[in-house]
Amino acid sequence: MKSGSRLERVLAAGHFAFTGELGPPQGANVEAIKKKANYLKGITDAVNITDNQTAVVRMASWAAGLIAIQEGLEPNYQMVCRDRNRIAMQSDILGAYAHGIRNMLCLSGDHQQFGNHPLTKGVFDIDSIQLINMVKGMRDNKKFLNGDDIDGAPQLFIGAAANPFAEPFEFRVHRLAKKVAAGADFIQTQCIYDMKRFREWMKQADDMGLTEKVNILAGVTPLKSGGMARYMAKNVSGIIIPDEIIDRIVNAKKASEEGIKLCVEQIEELKEMKGVRGVHLMAIEWEHRVPEIAERAKLIPRPQV
Amino acid sequence: MIVGERKPFDEIKEMIKSFKKVLNVGCGGCTSICMAGGQREVGLLNEELQNAFKQEGASSRVDGFTIERQCNADFFSELDEIVKEYDGLLSMACGAGVQFLADRYPQKPVFPALNTVFVGVDRDIGWFEENCRTCRECVLGETGGICPVTRCAKSLFNGPCGGTSREGKCEVSKDTPCAWFEIHKRLKEQNRLENILRLKPAREWRNQTQGTLVQEAYKKRYAK
Amino acid sequence: MSHQELKPVDTKQIQGMLSRKKGKMKRFLSYCAHCSLCAESCFLYMEHHKDPQYMPSYKAINSLGKLYRKNGKVDRKLLTEMKGIVWRNCVLCGRCYCPIGIHIPSMIAFARSILRSQDVYPQLDEVSSESWL
Incomplete structure (x- = not known):
């Protein structure tokens, strides 16, 4: 065991993992975190605590992660390269680990231009792959990035993101390979709607032997409405939503129900796909629907590990 | 080349309005080429400033003089005499030139008329793109x-x-x-x-402190 | 030619400028031994297949030298010719080497300065690279 986290144990035991997401509040509203946590407790193996997602200021990911621990959840601590240099990153990693955080997801981060402080100075001292490698070095070699010894190395289960849907498509599997080479233990993908392309990417990964080396968790996001489907398809770079899916949601009697039904179908399909070791459900501001999705997709009860 | 763009007119006017005699120093180097701070731009800005001061009943006067480059001491000699008559200097060079001008005449308040925007290339006439x-x-x-x-x-x-x-x-x-x-x-x-396809390790950022460079062949000459 | 260049040439102003630096510049002009060592150090001269028009000494003599010789009594046509010499044929890189210590770049820079005083300088947004000179 690298970290002994629940997520790691679930995957090591060969179970199909299930992770969720919890976005910290735009303030110090502890109750808001507790409320969201309550929907996810006992349902997911770990919960991603996002790091100022879309570059909007929110409670620190590690801090919301600690509250999640108190609420009985296992956090997956997200860290982006946008806001911190290597000094702050390593320092935060030590602090998070010291307080019981065991999973970490290393990301580049949405560009600051999208957020609520669009003209702040983006840091990007290192990139996400270099961050993965730095965390691995801290854990396995007990060294800081500069080579200095660490007194009490953080034993983290290291995650990374992958987007099979962004261009250039043929490079995406190589980027995955780089993340694996850098030290990623698990991967969570961008939300999948284009199953054909995802299948193709998984095949490439499998052909390169990557599915043996890393635990791939497929990302899903239930579509809440026809408007959301159209908006995401048009405006979110790196997301593909095929027309037939948009049509299906738009033409449904009750779009939200259809969105959940589609999400459950996707999970069922992903469970059968070679190399997929779990799903990562990003129910954006829809945490209260997670138990229902988990139940209908037969993801609960979770295994004892 | 270094690319610059002129600051908003009101910002320039505010900076210099309390000075009676201002010399606007153009640069014949990069900022001429990017059409932001050469002799022609000095003339245009001065005309605009004079008109504004006249309208406001201010007695400030702005003259212009363009030297070949504000980043090389060799080209300042002609200015030495001229600046004596002025109580403030406006520079249409890049940030490096502005500082070199201020170093040369430390007793004179110096103001930038441009924002230095990037190191770039000419995509076409009047169209520049950052590349470095x-x-x-x-x-x-x-x-x-x-x-x-x-x-x-x-x-x-x-x-x-x-x-x-x-x-x-x-x-x-x-x-x-x-x-x-x-x-x-x-x-x-x-x-x-x-x-x-290879992993590119974390790099070292060497541009976080002011740079000074002496080429190998000149190391001896400038050895302390 | 831009409209600014249509003003009459201010000979008095040119003469004033010439006389201010008379000592140093005339000395430079008289010292030249035509050894052509400066030419070898000029990348433009070398790039242009050793075209003598690009020799640093030629450029100085045919711009600033000519202004002194004619005591500033020049017309726009001549100033425009000089514009080509001091801006197109020289980039003021300052690398020209003179064994007797003549500082050619300061002569070219001074010639440019005199041309500027008569509103003769490159128009950088005119269409072809030839025409801005």
Whole structure:
């Protein structure tokens, strides 16, 4: 065991993992975190605590992660390269680990231009792959990035993101390979709607032997409405939503129900796909629907590990 | 070349309005070429300033003089006499030139008339594009001659983030090409993709303190 | 030619400028031994297949030298010719080497300065690269 986290144990035991997401509040509203946590407790193996997602200021990911621990959840601590240099990153990693955080997801981060402080100075001292490698070095070699010894190395289960849907498509599997080479233990993908392309990417990964080396968790996001489907398809770079899916949601009697039904179908399909070791459900501001999705997709009860 | 753009007129006027006699010093180097701070621009700005001061009943006077370059001491000699008559200097050079001017005449208040925007190239007449962040550790040899530090909005070193659009554009703007999309395309065409399949380790940022450079052949001459 | 260049040439102003630096510049002009060592150090001269028009000494003599010889009594046509010499044929890189210590760049820079005083300088946004000179 690298970290002994629940997520790691679930995957090591060969179970199909299930992770969720919890976005910290735009303030110090502890109750808001507790409320969201309550929907996810006992349902997911770990919960991603996002790091100022879309570059909007929110409670620190590690801090919301600690509250999640108190609420009985296992956090997956997200860290982006946008806001911190290597000094702050390593320092935060030590602090998070010291307080019981065991999973970490290393990301580049949405560009600051999208957020609520669009003209702040983006840091990007290192990139996400270099961050993965730095965390691995801290854990396995007990060294800081500069080579200095660490007194009490953080034993983290290291995650990374992958987007099979962004261009250039043929490079995406190589980027995955780089993340694996850098030290990623698990991967969570961008939300999948284009199953054909995802299948193709998984095949490439499998052909390169990557599915043996890393635990791939497929990302899903239930579509809440026809408007959301159209908006995401048009405006979110790196997301593909095929027309037939948009049509299906738009033409449904009750779009939200259809969105959940589609999400459950996707999970069922992903469970059968070679190399997929779990799903990562990003129910954006829809945490209260997670138990229902988990139940209908037969993801609960979770295994004892 | 260094590319500059003129500051908003009111900002320039505010900076110099309390001075009776101001000399606007143009630069015959980069800022002439990018049409922001050469002799012609000195004339245009001065005309605008004079009109504004006249309208406001202010007695400030602004004259102009353009030297060949404000980043080289050799070209200042003619100015030495002229500046004596003025109580404030406006510079239409880049930030380096402004500082060199201020160093040369430390008793004179010096004000920048331009914002220095980037190191770039001429795309066409009057159209410039940033291409270099002077990071002091050039990686262009590995990236097909396309700079990821400058042209990737996140300065990534290991390939594109997840935000590249179907058209190969950056997530920050539909008009901005994704640097890594372009790098991938070019290296593929050159059959050199292996360049970006290797892990690029965290780099050292050598541009965080002021740079000074003495070329090898001159080390002896300037040895202390 | 831009409208600014249509003003009459201010000979008095040119003479004033010439006389201010008379000592140093006349000395430079008289010292030249035509050894052509400066030519070898000029990248433009070398790039242009050793075209004598690009020799640093030629450029100085045919711009500033001519202004002194004619005591500033020049017309716009001549100033425009000089514009080509001091801006197109020289980039003021300052690398020209003179064994007897003549500082050619300061002569070219001074010639440019005199031309500027008569509103003769490159128009950088005119269409072809030839025409801005």
